[in-house]
Amino acid sequence: MLSERVVITDKAKEIVDKLKEQHGDLMFHQSGGCCDGSSPMCFSVNDFILGSRDVLLGEIHGCSFYMSGDQFEYWKHTHLTIDVVPGRGMSFSLEIPLGVRFLTKSRLFTDEELKNLRPVEPARAD
């Protein structure tokens, strides 16, 4: 079995379920930069246009998880856990009106995981 690059906590899954009822299929895009940067953004699948240099890290609770390719170069040695905490963000991420914010928690991959990591795929086929 492949080692996953990104996983999601049960608490965060509950929020994803709630949002799916309201917005349909969802996706995540990991942000960078200031303010809400370094936080994962959750959007309806049709809202955010993926670029040819975005990469797909894996699926979490039925949602694809993407990051821009250049950012991934600095993140690739770390395992990501998508959690949720009470809070606010000023971005357009869908969970914000619920008074919670998705949060990316990171740790280094273990040697065991590194041997068998899920390959990263381009976000778009073109």
Added chain:
Amino acid sequence: MLYEKPKFESQYENYIGGKWVPPVSGDYFEDASPVDGSVTTLIPKSGAKDIDAAIAAAEKAAGAWGKTSVAERSSILNKIADRIEANLQMIAPIETWGNGKGIRESLLADLPLVIDHFRYFASVIRSEAGDVSDLDANTVSMEVHEPLGVVGLIVPWNFPLLMATWKLAPALAAGNCVVLKPAEQTPTSILVVMKLIEDLLPPGVLNIVNGFGPEAGKPLASHPGIKKVAFTGETTTGRLIMQYASENLIPITLELGGKSPNIFFESVMQEDDNFLDKALEGFTMFALNQGEVCTCPSRALIQESIYEKFMERAIKRVEQIKVGNPLDTDTMMGAQASNDQYEKVKSYLKLGKEEGAEVLTGGDVATVDEHPDGYYIQPTVFKGNNKMRIFQEEIFGPVVSVTTFKDEAEAMEIANDTLYGLGSGVWSRDVHQVNTFSRGIEAGRVWVNCYHLYPANASFGGYKKSGFGRETHKMMLDNYRHTKNVLMSFDKNPMGFF
């Protein structure tokens, strides 16, 4: 001196068309203070219909406002500045209570800059002139400026009033009407200031709609009535705003943060003098505003030959930072602006340790006895290498990641090995070295032998993924208006083509 906890109204409204109006939905959200976690007031939870109303009000006002004389607009901006100045002591604790920053920063930095940036744009529009070219004996070309109409401003929470002003002052000065969405973490100070200045602006010129990004921000950024969007925030939302702008074919300006290098060359330790003292303060600037600054000097690059001696003194300086009650003028560092921000900073403290970075000081949360439920973090210094994630991502907390370099080549390589290019600092007594680095660093701002100064008339903006557009300078006016070319012929004769 300890300022009193400021008083707030129990509920605020949106400001649309010169009136305070409730959100169409009738829903409000609680605004909590990061100082102690308590609820301050209720803020409208607006949606697309409120944005529609604000844009309609702005469109109605745009014709007349766009035709006011520069003398009139300048006078109004000056009056806004005067009004804020006269109420500085009242506004400063409100800004601190909403954002968590130490009151000394609200008093001495945020608000004086707000006042000055309004005055700056009030003054520069008085002395502007368009271009006139005599193309030949009978043909004159005139470049004239016209406002865009209605612009959308989405402002962040780290300097709620100052970041609003950076966008608002040039937008109004250029003759636009504005729909402004404050950050949902820090809406109150902007509403308090709006109440103070509402008699100075014609109805509809400045409209404020509160709410959450997906519910109010997105309808604003994607609205076909908006002629330009200015946003400060992060990269994914920056891309979304560009995407919406592409649907409407409108211009945008983005400021998306950075991971600014602060470089200390060995010559800073040649003497033990005031300049060395200034450089040590420059290192400690990562703690300004709890590190919640897009240009936070969050990577310190220290020349190997002085590393031990410099850091010994730098750490001492950092350990003198007084974290405490933000309303106390002795407090140097207050609370992180929100719980999610606090959690994010904590996650990076953990990741930094896991990646093998050495904690030189701090590394944990801080407690402030009076406010056990506030969001406080210890000023933290990590030592590691530039490939670590704590060197590559904006933590937006009081955390600096330190590494060493041997020579100029290595310093330049590390400084520019980042996705971003907003701020940077160079500390050296060698004028040639200073020139090499001020030109070689790929960033929109290089502070030479200083840091964290934001005077008007010094442009501010990003290289690389830090965005585009230049604020705090008169050149920003051109991002808020059209250039129209009027080509006049004084020749009575036909061209002879047809």
